[in-house]
Amino acid sequence: MTQDAAARAEELARAAYGRLLAILAAKDGDIESAEDCLADAFVQALRVWPQTGVPDNPAAWLLTVARNRRHDVRRSAAHRLSDRLEDLAPGDVASHDALSVAEELDPDAIPDRRLALLFVCAHPAIDPAVRTPLMLQAVLGFDAEQIARAFAVPTATMAQRLVRAKRRIREARIPFVVPERGAMPDRLAPVLEAIYGAYAIDFPLVAGTVPRDSLAAESLYLATTLAELLPDEPEAHGLAALIALSLARRPARGTIDEFVPLDEQDPTLWDAALIALGERHLHRARALGRMGRFQIEAAIQSVHCARATSGVTDWRALRTLHAALVSIAPTLGARVAYAAAVGRVEGAQAGLAVLDAIDDDAAQRFQPAWATRAHLLAEAGRTEEAVRAYERAISLTTESGARSYLERRRARLLGEERVLGERRHSRTS
Amino acid sequence: MRYALLIHYPQPPAISLTEEQIAEGKAAFHAYAEALDDAGVLRSAEVLQTVSNATSVSVKQGKLQVQDGPFADTKEAFAGIFMIDVPDLDAAIAWAEKCPAAQWGTIEIRPSGVRFVDGAWTSAS
Numbered sequence A: 001m002t003q004d005a006a007a008r009a010e011e012l013a014r015a016a017y018g019r020l021l022a023i024l025a026a027k028d029g030d031i032e033s034a035e036d037c038l039a040d041a042f043v044q045a046l047r048v049w050p051q052t053g054v055p056d057n058p059a060a061w062l063l064t065v066a067r068n069r070r071h072d073v074r075r076s077a078a079h080r081l082s083d084r085l086e087d088l089a090p091g092d093v094a095s096h097d098a099l100s101v102a103e104e105l106d107p108d109a110i111p112d113r114r115l116a117l118l119f120v121c122a123h124p125a126i127d128p129a130v131r132t133p134l135m136l137q138a139v140l141g142f143d144a145e146q147i148a149r150a151f152a153v154p155t156a157t158m159a160q161r162l163v164r165a166k167r168r169i170r171e172a173r174i175p176f177v178v179p180e181r182g183a184m185p186d187r188l189a190p191v192l193e194a195i196y197g198a199y200a201i202d203f204p205l206v207a208g209t210v211p212r213d214s215l216a217a218e219s220l221y222l223a224t225t226l227a228e229l230l231p232d233e234p235e236a237h238g239l240a241a242l243i244a245l246s247l248a249r250r251p252a253r254g255t256i257d258e259f260v261p262l263d264e265q266d267p268t269l270w271d272a273a274l275i276a277l278g279e280r281h282l283h284r285a286r287a288l289g290r291m292g293r294f295q296i297e298a299a300i301q302s303v304h305c306a307r308a309t310s311g312v313t314d315w316r317a318l319r320t321l322h323a324a325l326v327s328i329a330p331t332l333g334a335r336v337a338y339a340a341a342v343g344r345v346e347g348a349q350a351g352l353a354v355l356d357a358i359d360d361d362a363a364q365r366f367q368p369a370w371a372t373r374a375h376l377l378a379e380a381g382r383t384e385e386a387v388r389a390y391e392r393a394i395s396l397t398t399e400s401g402a403r404s405y406l407e408r409r410r411a412r413l414l415g416e417e418r419v420l421g422e423r424r425h426s427r428t429s
Numbered sequence B: 001m002r003y004a005l006l007i008h009y010p011q012p013p014a015i016s017l018t019e020e021q022i023a024e025g026k027a028a029f030h031a032y033a034e035a036l037d038d039a040g041v042l043r044s045a046e047v048l049q050t051v052s053n054a055t056s057v058s059v060k061q062g063k064l065q066v067q068d069g070p071f072a073d074t075k076e077a078f079a080g081i082f083m084i085d086v087p088d089l090d091a092a093i094a095w096a097e098k099c100p101a102a103q104w105g106t107i108e109i110r111p112s113g114v115r116f117v118d119g120a121w122t123s124a125s
Helices: A002-026 A031-052 A058-076 A081-087 A090-105 A114-121 A128-140 A144-151 A155-171 A181-199 A216-229 A234-248 A272-288 A293-305 A315-328 A332-346 A348-356 A361-365 A367-379 A383-395 A400-414 A417-428 B019-038 B089-098
Strands: B002-010 B042-047 B055-058 B065-068 B076-085 B106-111 B114-117 B120-123
Touching: A002 A031, A002 A058, A002 A114, A002 A128, A031 A058, A031 A155, A114 A128, A114 A181, A114 A216, A128 A144, A128 A155, A128 A181, A128 A216, A144 A155, A155 B019, A181 A216, A181 A234, A216 A234, A216 A272, A234 A272, A234 A293, A272 A293, A293 A315, A315 A332, A332 A348, A332 A361, A332 A367, A348 A367, A361 A367, A361 B089, A367 A383, A367 A400, A383 A400, A383 B089, B002 B089, B019 B042, B019 B076, B019 B089, B089 B106
Parallel strands: none
Antiparallel strands: B002 B076, B002 B106, B042 B076, B055 B065, B114 B120
8 A cells, every 4th residue: 555655656746747837836836835835745745645545636635734834934924025925815726725625636637837847947048058947857857966967066065056047037037928829939949859869868977987867868858748738839740759769779870889870780689669759749740831950850760760660761861861951050960961862872981071161160179070081081092191180089979888889990991900809809808 | 280179158056957968968979089089080189177166377477477267267167179180271260150159159270289299299181
């Protein structure tokens, strides 16, 4: 019984946490206090449920307890004028309780305000670096230590950043509302970025200590939740599709120490259910008829995943998609990927010409630019230049798996694969 | 080319750390040193005791002066050094970015000038 109640509370914590927190925090924008009251409610559930059994609507039970707790906290803070006014208005308290009762009768009556919470977490006034951690905490209930570990940041540093962001939300009174249609495109973009950020964490450390992709499942959950809450936003579906399709290939991607590039992956290892989920979201996005960056990136992933059934990669389609991506989101990464696609379709020289046309000094320090250049030079038969490009790419690679992959490619070029293999073996033994 | 990654961060008592936080920092530095070693670029690594254990010595004024504490009292103090051997500054920046202390302090990259090896000064590059 106790275990049942504990397991149930645990399960609820995951499923209902964001919903409950969104409701509790919306009233005065105080996420910290809402977190405290919700935590108290979970503690009380663990104490009471083993004796009374799990209530019919546990989420409503938790919400009522958390609200009462919050009310107690407010009442004790008598120095605040607003609290005194609230104390003097018994009608307010009564309606509060009536609402709680109504919610207990109908499980669906708990409104889903998570969308507003997501927009608060990715509000323009919040530091972009803290938006993803804030979402993980407010919507999924992760504690600072778990988030810090995923981002390879000291716990104290992460906790401080989160507290600062939550205080800012409260002090600046960032509203818990869903932006209206006109403001939606501008406000949606940072929400999408922050959710994607949980998928594409750029780990500061690369040795075997940090579990890579550890938050990928959470980012997929956030993305599919966003797509459910905003069913008519094509980019929300595009992001869900992108994450599902990228995640589908994870089992074939090798380990931290043994990197397997996309075109050498075994497609039978790809996750068919995730591919199907991604395709459904991509289909839905297309039907809405407004193109966007995440949809194009998802379409690129979709073309790669199609190899699982067709056995071939449609590089012409990829070149078109990469060109489209560069035209709407000309990041350094997009331009380098376009060069690689051009190289596949039109030959290495054409790919190198695209690379050479990138007029951005940052490309000199950009590892993917050098890795791509090395591959293209090798293909063009310009061995000496290719070896130099590989060396430069290797010097910029701090991740051991990717580095040994590049070392193998360089060694193959020099016809020294056997020698290098022996050296690697002797170093690890 | 040899580069010194000079690590600077706030010192106690400006910051107070729990046992867990210290263990966390040690684990991060260990993984970092291993990653550098694995890449074959690490030459030496040393993390120093806190600046409150520093002693500064000078004969600048004509007589010996021994002083408690660091020579410059700054908010972020010198705390450790990683000597690495990488092809160029861009590679050094790539590694400095991954240093755990970059999360809570500053990494100063200084190219080595000359060094004393086997009884002679040699160019470091």
